[in-house]
Amino acid sequence: MSDYLDVAVVRIQSWLSRVPDLRGRRGASAMIRRATEPVAIDSLLTGWQDHAERCTEAGHVDGVVPLLLHAEDEETQRRVERLVVGHLREWLPGASLRSTLRRGEDWLAAHDGAPACWERDWPAAVSEWPLGKECDWCQTWPANGHRWTGAQENPKREELCPDCLLRYDHGKPRGDQKEPAPGTERELLERWEQQYNTAARVPHKFPDLVEEFGERGDHTHLATVYADGDAISRFGKELHKQRSRGRGGEFDMAKAIDEATWTALLKGIEAVKDSDTETLPLVAHLVGGDDVLVSLPAHRAWLFALRMQRKFHESLRESLKTAGLGTITAPTQSVGMVFHHHSSPLATASDLAEELLKETKRDHRSSRASLAWQDITHDGPHPVGRGGITPETLERCWGDLTKLSRLGGSALANLAKLARSNDQQRLHQQAERLGREELVAKFDSETIPLADAVGMVRWWKEWS
Ligand SMILES: [Zn+2]
Incomplete structure:
Protein backbone atom coordinates (compact mmCIF):
# COMPACT_ATOMS: atom_id res chain seq x y z
CA MET A 1 0.00 0.00 0.00
CA SER A 2 1.17 3.52 -0.78
CA ASP A 3 0.04 6.95 0.35
CA TYR A 4 -0.75 9.58 -2.27
CA LEU A 5 -1.05 13.23 -1.36
CA ASP A 6 -2.63 15.67 -3.83
CA VAL A 7 -2.50 19.40 -3.17
CA ALA A 8 -4.72 21.21 -5.67
CA VAL A 9 -6.29 24.57 -6.42
CA VAL A 10 -10.01 24.39 -5.64
CA ARG A 11 -12.33 25.36 -8.54
CA ILE A 12 -9.42 26.52 -10.61
CA GLN A 13 -11.57 27.89 -13.48
CA SER A 14 -13.36 30.19 -11.10
CA TRP A 15 -10.09 31.57 -9.73
CA LEU A 16 -8.66 31.96 -13.25
CA SER A 17 -11.64 33.84 -14.64
CA ARG A 18 -12.17 36.09 -11.63
CA VAL A 19 -10.49 39.12 -13.22
CA PRO A 20 -12.07 40.79 -16.25
CA ASP A 21 -8.79 41.64 -17.92
CA LEU A 22 -7.44 39.00 -20.30
CA ARG A 23 -3.93 39.92 -19.28
CA GLY A 24 -4.86 39.08 -15.68
CA ARG A 25 -6.31 35.78 -16.80
CA ARG A 26 -3.20 34.95 -18.83
CA GLY A 27 -1.02 35.92 -15.87
CA ALA A 28 -2.97 33.54 -13.66
CA SER A 29 -2.51 30.73 -16.18
CA ALA A 30 1.26 31.38 -16.18
CA MET A 31 1.40 31.48 -12.37
CA ILE A 32 -0.38 28.14 -12.09
CA ARG A 33 1.87 26.59 -14.70
CA ARG A 34 5.05 27.82 -13.01
CA ALA A 35 3.91 26.88 -9.53
CA THR A 36 2.92 23.30 -10.38
CA GLU A 37 5.13 22.27 -13.30
CA PRO A 38 7.19 19.13 -12.64
CA VAL A 39 10.55 20.92 -12.51
CA ALA A 40 9.27 23.35 -9.86
CA ILE A 41 7.95 20.52 -7.70
CA ASP A 42 11.13 18.44 -8.08
CA SER A 43 13.21 21.39 -6.96
CA LEU A 44 10.85 22.07 -4.04
CA LEU A 45 11.31 18.47 -2.88
CA THR A 46 15.11 18.62 -2.97
CA GLY A 47 16.26 17.33 0.42
CA TRP A 48 12.86 15.71 1.04
CA GLN A 49 13.43 12.68 -1.20
CA ASP A 50 13.23 10.27 1.75
CA HIS A 51 9.75 11.52 2.56
CA ALA A 52 8.08 12.25 -0.75
CA GLU A 53 8.45 12.33 -4.53
CA ARG A 54 6.39 13.76 -7.38
CA CYS A 55 3.97 11.09 -8.55
CA THR A 56 4.74 10.55 -12.24
CA GLU A 57 1.86 8.10 -12.66
CA ALA A 58 -0.59 10.97 -12.15
CA GLY A 59 0.71 12.90 -15.16
CA HIS A 60 0.83 16.68 -15.13
CA VAL A 61 -2.26 18.81 -14.67
CA ASP A 62 -1.99 22.57 -14.09
CA GLY A 63 -3.00 23.46 -10.56
CA VAL A 64 -2.43 20.00 -9.06
CA VAL A 65 0.64 18.74 -7.19
CA PRO A 66 0.47 14.93 -6.98
CA LEU A 67 2.88 13.28 -4.55
CA LEU A 68 3.82 9.74 -3.64
CA LEU A 69 4.70 9.75 0.07
CA HIS A 70 7.43 7.58 1.52
CA ALA A 71 6.94 8.83 5.05
CA GLU A 72 4.29 6.84 6.88
CA ASP A 73 4.09 8.77 10.13
CA GLU A 74 1.48 11.47 10.23
CA GLU A 75 3.80 14.16 11.57
CA THR A 76 6.15 13.90 8.55
CA GLN A 77 3.23 13.67 6.12
CA ARG A 78 1.86 16.92 7.54
CA ARG A 79 5.27 18.56 7.15
CA VAL A 80 5.33 17.60 3.46
CA GLU A 81 1.80 18.92 3.10
CA ARG A 82 2.75 22.26 4.70
CA LEU A 83 5.80 22.54 2.46
CA VAL A 84 3.67 22.22 -0.69
CA VAL A 85 0.84 24.42 0.59
CA GLY A 86 3.39 27.11 1.53
CA HIS A 87 4.93 26.94 -1.93
CA LEU A 88 1.58 27.23 -3.73
CA ARG A 89 0.44 29.99 -1.38
CA GLU A 90 3.45 32.09 -2.32
CA TRP A 91 2.68 31.76 -6.04
CA LEU A 92 -1.11 31.90 -5.82
CA PRO A 93 -2.05 34.06 -2.82
CA GLY A 94 -5.72 34.36 -3.79
CA ALA A 95 -6.45 30.72 -4.66
CA SER A 96 -8.08 28.29 -2.26
CA LEU A 97 -6.24 24.99 -1.90
CA ARG A 98 -7.23 21.50 -0.83
CA SER A 99 -4.99 18.64 0.22
CA THR A 100 -6.20 15.06 -0.02
CA LEU A 101 -4.57 11.84 1.15
CA ARG A 102 -5.51 8.60 -0.56
CA ARG A 103 -4.18 5.07 -0.12
CA GLY A 104 -3.90 2.20 -2.58
CA GLU A 105 -1.72 -0.45 -4.20
CA ASP A 106 -0.90 2.04 -6.94
CA TRP A 107 -2.05 5.47 -8.06
CA LEU A 108 -4.92 4.10 -10.13
CA ALA A 109 -6.21 2.01 -7.25
CA ALA A 110 -5.93 4.97 -4.86
CA HIS A 111 -7.99 7.10 -7.26
CA ASP A 112 -10.76 4.64 -8.05
CA GLY A 113 -13.41 6.79 -6.41
CA ALA A 114 -13.19 5.40 -2.86
CA PRO A 115 -13.35 8.02 -0.07
CA ALA A 116 -10.07 9.74 0.82
CA CYS A 117 -8.23 9.02 4.10
CA TRP A 118 -8.40 12.71 4.90
CA GLU A 119 -8.95 16.03 3.22
CA ARG A 120 -8.11 19.55 4.35
CA ASP A 121 -9.03 22.98 2.95
CA TRP A 122 -6.63 25.90 2.85
CA PRO A 123 -8.64 29.03 2.06
CA ALA A 124 -6.97 32.09 0.50
CA ALA A 125 -4.80 33.97 2.99
CA VAL A 126 -6.88 37.15 2.78
CA SER A 127 -6.87 38.02 6.46
CA GLU A 128 -3.12 38.58 6.38
CA TRP A 129 -3.46 41.27 3.75
CA PRO A 130 -3.64 44.93 4.68
CA LEU A 131 -7.08 46.48 4.63
CA GLY A 132 -7.62 48.97 1.87
CA LYS A 133 -9.61 49.90 -1.15
CA GLU A 134 -11.18 47.01 -3.01
CA CYS A 135 -9.10 45.56 -5.88
CA ASP A 136 -10.10 46.98 -9.29
CA TRP A 137 -9.68 43.64 -11.02
CA CYS A 138 -11.15 40.88 -8.89
CA GLN A 139 -13.29 43.12 -6.66
CA THR A 140 -12.84 40.48 -4.03
CA TRP A 141 -9.88 41.50 -1.91
CA PRO A 142 -8.28 44.69 -0.60
CA ALA A 143 -5.82 46.39 -2.95
CA ASN A 144 -2.28 47.05 -1.79
CA GLY A 145 -0.51 48.31 -4.89
CA HIS A 146 -1.19 49.71 -8.32
CA ARG A 147 -0.30 49.12 -11.96
CA TRP A 148 -0.86 51.11 -15.14
CA THR A 149 -3.12 49.28 -17.57
CA GLY A 150 -4.84 49.99 -20.87
CA ALA A 151 -3.37 51.44 -24.05
CA GLN A 152 -0.04 53.24 -23.89
CA GLU A 153 -1.57 56.52 -25.11
CA ASN A 154 -4.27 56.34 -22.49
CA PRO A 155 -2.94 54.52 -19.41
CA LYS A 156 -5.26 53.83 -16.52
CA ARG A 157 -4.16 53.49 -12.90
CA GLU A 158 -5.67 50.43 -11.26
CA GLU A 159 -5.45 49.47 -7.57
CA LEU A 160 -4.77 45.76 -7.28
CA CYS A 161 -4.67 43.11 -4.53
CA PRO A 162 -1.56 40.90 -4.06
CA ASP A 163 -3.10 38.13 -6.17
CA CYS A 164 -3.89 40.45 -9.07
CA LEU A 165 -0.51 42.23 -8.85
CA LEU A 166 1.07 38.83 -9.51
CA ARG A 167 -1.38 38.17 -12.34
CA TYR A 168 -0.43 41.49 -13.92
CA ASP A 169 3.29 40.81 -13.67
CA HIS A 170 3.02 37.26 -15.04
CA GLY A 171 0.62 38.18 -17.84
CA LYS A 172 3.14 40.34 -19.66
CA PRO A 173 4.07 39.09 -23.11
CA ARG A 174 7.81 38.55 -23.08
CA GLY A 175 10.22 40.33 -25.41
CA ASP A 176 9.40 41.97 -28.71
CA GLN A 177 7.82 38.88 -30.25
CA LYS A 178 4.90 39.18 -27.85
CA GLU A 179 5.31 35.51 -27.17
CA PRO A 180 2.68 34.47 -24.65
CA ALA A 181 3.79 33.62 -21.13
CA PRO A 182 4.04 29.90 -20.36
CA GLY A 183 0.65 28.45 -19.61
CA GLY A 388 -28.83 18.88 -22.45
CA ILE A 389 -28.61 17.47 -25.98
CA THR A 390 -26.46 14.63 -27.21
CA PRO A 391 -24.03 14.90 -30.13
CA GLU A 392 -26.17 12.30 -31.96
CA THR A 393 -29.27 14.51 -31.75
CA LEU A 394 -27.28 17.57 -32.76
CA GLU A 395 -25.87 15.76 -35.79
CA ARG A 396 -29.27 14.43 -36.78
CA CYS A 397 -30.83 17.90 -36.58
CA TRP A 398 -27.88 19.79 -38.06
CA GLY A 399 -29.35 20.23 -41.54
CA ASP A 400 -32.76 21.29 -40.19
CA LEU A 401 -31.14 23.76 -37.79
CA THR A 402 -29.25 25.26 -40.71
CA LYS A 403 -32.51 25.63 -42.67
CA LEU A 404 -34.15 27.19 -39.63
CA SER A 405 -31.28 29.67 -39.27
CA ARG A 406 -32.02 30.96 -42.79
CA LEU A 407 -35.45 32.23 -41.77
CA GLY A 408 -34.08 35.48 -40.44
CA GLY A 409 -34.37 37.36 -37.15
CA SER A 410 -37.97 38.53 -36.99
CA ALA A 411 -39.50 35.31 -38.34
CA LEU A 412 -37.48 33.37 -35.76
CA ALA A 413 -38.46 35.72 -32.95
CA ASN A 414 -42.13 35.19 -33.86
CA LEU A 415 -41.75 31.42 -33.95
CA ALA A 416 -39.99 31.46 -30.58
CA LYS A 417 -42.77 33.52 -29.01
CA LEU A 418 -45.47 31.19 -30.33
CA ALA A 419 -43.53 28.08 -29.33
CA ARG A 420 -43.17 29.38 -25.79
CA SER A 421 -46.84 30.31 -25.53
CA ASN A 422 -47.67 26.77 -26.67
CA ASP A 423 -50.36 28.09 -29.02
CA GLN A 424 -50.17 25.23 -31.54
CA GLN A 425 -52.78 26.68 -33.88
CA ARG A 426 -51.12 30.05 -34.34
CA LEU A 427 -47.73 28.39 -34.53
CA HIS A 428 -49.00 26.24 -37.36
CA GLN A 429 -50.45 29.28 -39.15
CA GLN A 430 -47.20 31.17 -38.81
CA ALA A 431 -45.18 28.21 -40.14
CA GLU A 432 -47.60 27.95 -43.05
CA ARG A 433 -47.22 31.64 -43.82
CA LEU A 434 -43.46 31.12 -43.97
CA GLY A 435 -43.93 28.05 -46.18
CA ARG A 436 -42.05 26.04 -43.57
CA GLU A 437 -44.66 23.77 -41.92
CA GLU A 438 -42.61 20.69 -42.58
CA LEU A 439 -39.42 22.18 -41.19
CA VAL A 440 -41.07 23.63 -38.07
CA ALA A 441 -42.84 20.32 -37.39
CA LYS A 442 -39.48 18.57 -37.16
CA PHE A 443 -38.64 20.29 -33.90
CA ASP A 444 -40.35 18.69 -30.94
CA SER A 445 -39.56 16.96 -27.67
CA GLU A 446 -38.24 13.93 -29.58
CA THR A 447 -35.60 16.01 -31.32
CA ILE A 448 -35.06 19.57 -30.10
CA PRO A 449 -38.03 21.63 -28.83
CA LEU A 450 -38.74 24.49 -31.24
CA ALA A 451 -38.13 27.26 -28.70
CA ASP A 452 -34.67 25.79 -27.95
CA ALA A 453 -33.87 25.32 -31.64
CA VAL A 454 -34.66 28.98 -32.32
CA GLY A 455 -32.32 29.95 -29.48
CA MET A 456 -29.59 27.71 -30.90
CA VAL A 457 -29.73 29.18 -34.41
CA ARG A 458 -29.44 32.70 -33.03
CA TRP A 459 -25.72 31.85 -33.06
CA TRP A 460 -25.50 29.64 -36.10
CA LYS A 461 -23.10 29.59 -38.99
CA GLU A 462 -23.45 27.80 -42.30
CA TRP A 463 -20.33 25.78 -42.95
CA SER A 464 -19.56 24.92 -46.52
ZN1 LIG B 1 -7.56 41.33 -7.02
Missing part, protein backbone atom coordinates in the same frame (compact mmCIF):
# COMPACT_ATOMS: atom_id res chain seq x y z
CA THR A 184 -2.33 27.06 -21.44
CA GLU A 185 -2.14 29.28 -24.52
CA ARG A 186 1.54 28.79 -25.10
CA GLU A 187 1.04 25.05 -24.94
CA LEU A 188 -1.90 25.34 -27.33
CA LEU A 189 0.23 27.22 -29.87
CA GLU A 190 3.08 24.72 -29.53
CA ARG A 191 0.77 21.77 -30.03
CA TRP A 192 -0.91 23.48 -32.97
CA GLU A 193 2.45 23.99 -34.64
CA GLN A 194 3.44 20.38 -34.02
CA GLN A 195 0.21 19.01 -35.42
CA TYR A 196 -0.34 21.26 -38.43
CA ASN A 197 3.21 22.33 -39.13
CA THR A 198 2.23 25.99 -39.17
CA ALA A 199 2.63 28.70 -36.57
CA ALA A 200 -0.48 30.29 -35.07
CA ARG A 201 -1.41 33.21 -32.86
CA VAL A 202 -4.14 33.83 -30.33
CA PRO A 203 -6.16 37.07 -30.14
CA HIS A 204 -5.03 39.44 -27.42
CA LYS A 205 -8.41 40.79 -26.44
CA PHE A 206 -11.99 39.57 -26.50
CA PRO A 207 -13.02 42.48 -28.76
CA ASP A 208 -10.32 41.37 -31.25
CA LEU A 209 -11.74 37.88 -31.14
CA VAL A 210 -15.29 38.95 -31.97
CA GLU A 211 -14.32 41.65 -34.46
CA GLU A 212 -12.17 39.32 -36.47
CA PHE A 213 -14.35 36.25 -36.28
CA GLY A 214 -17.89 37.52 -35.66
CA GLU A 215 -20.53 36.51 -38.17
CA ARG A 216 -23.73 37.76 -39.73
CA GLY A 217 -23.00 41.31 -38.71
CA ASP A 218 -22.85 40.41 -35.03
CA HIS A 219 -19.51 41.31 -33.54
CA THR A 220 -20.54 41.22 -29.93
CA HIS A 221 -21.07 37.73 -28.60
CA LEU A 222 -18.84 34.95 -27.36
CA ALA A 223 -19.47 31.42 -26.20
CA THR A 224 -17.59 30.23 -23.15
CA VAL A 225 -17.29 26.46 -23.23
CA TYR A 226 -16.51 24.25 -20.27
CA ALA A 227 -15.95 20.55 -21.02
CA ASP A 228 -14.82 17.54 -19.08
CA GLY A 229 -14.73 13.76 -19.34
CA ASP A 230 -17.70 11.66 -18.20
CA ALA A 231 -17.34 9.10 -15.43
CA ILE A 232 -13.56 9.22 -15.32
CA SER A 233 -13.38 7.53 -11.93
CA ARG A 234 -15.62 4.69 -13.17
CA PHE A 235 -13.15 4.36 -16.05
CA GLY A 236 -10.22 4.21 -13.61
CA LYS A 237 -11.96 1.49 -11.64
CA GLU A 238 -12.49 -0.58 -14.79
CA LEU A 239 -8.83 -0.18 -15.81
CA HIS A 240 -7.77 -1.25 -12.34
CA LYS A 241 -9.94 -4.36 -12.63
CA GLN A 242 -8.39 -5.25 -15.99
CA ARG A 243 -4.92 -4.66 -14.62
CA SER A 244 -5.50 -7.02 -11.72
CA ARG A 245 -6.34 -9.65 -14.39
CA GLY A 246 -3.00 -8.96 -16.04
CA ARG A 247 -4.38 -6.85 -18.90
CA GLY A 248 -3.42 -3.35 -20.03
CA GLY A 249 -0.56 -2.78 -17.61
CA GLU A 250 1.10 -0.53 -20.17
CA PHE A 251 -1.91 1.77 -20.54
CA ASP A 252 -1.17 5.18 -19.01
CA MET A 253 -4.57 6.57 -18.04
CA ALA A 254 -3.47 10.11 -17.14
CA LYS A 255 -1.51 10.45 -20.36
CA ALA A 256 -4.25 8.99 -22.56
CA ILE A 257 -6.84 11.38 -21.12
CA ASP A 258 -4.52 14.36 -21.47
CA GLU A 259 -3.81 13.45 -25.10
CA ALA A 260 -7.49 12.89 -25.88
CA THR A 261 -8.36 16.29 -24.36
CA TRP A 262 -5.74 18.14 -26.40
CA THR A 263 -6.36 16.24 -29.64
CA ALA A 264 -10.08 16.94 -29.31
CA LEU A 265 -9.52 20.62 -28.62
CA LEU A 266 -7.26 20.97 -31.68
CA LYS A 267 -9.83 19.13 -33.81
CA GLY A 268 -12.57 21.50 -32.65
CA ILE A 269 -10.46 24.55 -33.46
CA GLU A 270 -9.46 23.14 -36.84
CA ALA A 271 -13.13 22.75 -37.74
CA VAL A 272 -13.97 26.40 -37.07
CA LYS A 273 -10.75 28.15 -38.06
CA ASP A 274 -10.59 30.31 -41.20
CA SER A 275 -8.00 28.83 -43.52
CA ASP A 276 -6.60 32.20 -44.54
CA THR A 277 -5.64 33.51 -41.12
CA GLU A 278 -2.89 32.57 -38.68
CA THR A 279 -4.96 33.66 -35.72
CA LEU A 280 -6.93 30.97 -33.90
CA PRO A 281 -10.57 31.97 -33.34
CA LEU A 282 -10.38 31.09 -29.66
CA VAL A 283 -8.99 32.10 -26.29
CA ALA A 284 -7.98 29.14 -24.10
CA HIS A 285 -8.32 29.71 -20.36
CA LEU A 286 -7.61 26.26 -19.02
CA VAL A 287 -6.72 22.87 -20.45
CA GLY A 288 -5.58 20.20 -18.05
CA GLY A 289 -6.36 16.53 -17.47
CA ASP A 290 -9.87 16.14 -18.88
CA ASP A 291 -10.86 19.80 -18.27
CA VAL A 292 -11.23 22.42 -20.99
CA LEU A 293 -12.34 26.05 -20.54
CA VAL A 294 -12.24 28.26 -23.66
CA SER A 295 -14.07 31.24 -25.22
CA LEU A 296 -14.77 31.63 -28.93
CA PRO A 297 -17.06 33.66 -31.19
CA ALA A 298 -20.67 32.63 -30.58
CA HIS A 299 -21.39 31.55 -34.18
CA ARG A 300 -18.56 29.04 -34.19
CA ALA A 301 -19.37 27.36 -30.91
CA TRP A 302 -21.79 24.64 -32.01
CA LEU A 303 -19.52 23.05 -34.58
CA PHE A 304 -16.51 23.46 -32.31
CA ALA A 305 -18.19 21.67 -29.40
CA LEU A 306 -19.58 18.87 -31.55
CA ARG A 307 -16.23 18.08 -33.17
CA MET A 308 -14.42 18.26 -29.85
CA GLN A 309 -16.85 15.87 -28.15
CA ARG A 310 -16.65 13.39 -31.00
CA LYS A 311 -12.85 13.44 -31.15
CA PHE A 312 -12.37 13.03 -27.39
CA HIS A 313 -14.27 9.75 -27.37
CA GLU A 314 -12.69 8.52 -30.60
CA SER A 315 -9.17 9.28 -29.42
CA LEU A 316 -9.61 7.38 -26.16
CA ARG A 317 -11.23 4.48 -27.97
CA GLU A 318 -8.20 4.26 -30.22
CA SER A 319 -5.64 4.34 -27.43
CA LEU A 320 -7.57 1.65 -25.54
CA LYS A 321 -7.63 -0.52 -28.62
CA THR A 322 -3.89 -0.08 -29.12
CA ALA A 323 -3.31 -1.19 -25.52
CA GLY A 324 -5.40 -4.34 -26.08
CA LEU A 325 -8.24 -2.93 -23.98
CA GLY A 326 -10.79 -2.57 -26.79
CA THR A 327 -13.53 -4.15 -24.68
CA ILE A 328 -13.56 -1.24 -22.23
CA THR A 329 -15.99 1.55 -23.06
CA ALA A 330 -14.07 4.77 -23.63
CA PRO A 331 -15.27 7.80 -21.64
CA THR A 332 -17.22 10.50 -23.46
CA GLN A 333 -17.01 14.26 -22.94
CA SER A 334 -19.81 16.55 -21.83
CA VAL A 335 -20.05 20.30 -22.31
CA GLY A 336 -21.58 23.35 -20.64
CA MET A 337 -21.79 26.23 -23.12
CA VAL A 338 -22.72 29.83 -22.30
CA PHE A 339 -23.39 32.59 -24.84
CA HIS A 340 -22.66 36.09 -23.56
CA HIS A 341 -21.70 39.59 -24.59
CA HIS A 342 -17.91 39.90 -24.79
CA SER A 343 -17.91 42.66 -22.19
CA SER A 344 -19.90 40.71 -19.60
CA PRO A 345 -17.79 39.14 -16.81
CA LEU A 346 -16.02 35.96 -17.79
CA ALA A 347 -16.42 34.63 -14.25
CA THR A 348 -20.23 34.71 -14.56
CA ALA A 349 -20.06 32.81 -17.85
CA SER A 350 -17.58 30.22 -16.61
CA ASP A 351 -19.46 29.63 -13.35
CA LEU A 352 -22.71 29.16 -15.27
CA ALA A 353 -21.00 26.85 -17.78
CA GLU A 354 -19.77 24.74 -14.87
CA GLU A 355 -23.27 24.64 -13.39
CA LEU A 356 -24.80 23.56 -16.73
CA LEU A 357 -22.13 20.92 -17.17
CA LYS A 358 -22.92 19.45 -13.74
CA GLU A 359 -26.65 19.46 -14.49
CA THR A 360 -26.39 17.69 -17.81
CA LYS A 361 -24.00 15.10 -16.39
CA ARG A 362 -26.47 14.44 -13.62
CA ASP A 363 -29.37 14.14 -16.11
CA HIS A 364 -27.44 11.68 -18.25
CA ARG A 365 -25.80 9.99 -15.26
CA SER A 366 -22.45 10.68 -16.93
CA SER A 367 -23.04 7.66 -19.12
CA ARG A 368 -23.05 9.50 -22.46
CA ALA A 369 -21.88 12.72 -24.03
CA SER A 370 -24.25 15.65 -23.71
CA LEU A 371 -24.22 19.40 -24.00
CA ALA A 372 -26.20 21.96 -22.00
CA TRP A 373 -26.32 25.57 -23.12
CA GLN A 374 -27.70 28.93 -22.11
CA ASP A 375 -27.68 32.44 -23.52
CA ILE A 376 -27.08 35.02 -20.76
CA THR A 377 -28.32 37.87 -22.96
CA HIS A 378 -31.70 36.18 -23.55
CA ASP A 379 -32.11 33.73 -20.65
CA GLY A 380 -30.32 35.59 -17.86
CA PRO A 381 -27.35 34.42 -15.76
CA HIS A 382 -29.14 31.75 -13.68
CA PRO A 383 -29.69 28.19 -14.94
CA VAL A 384 -33.08 27.90 -16.67
CA GLY A 385 -33.14 24.10 -16.58
CA ARG A 386 -33.08 23.50 -20.32
CA GLY A 387 -32.12 19.86 -20.82
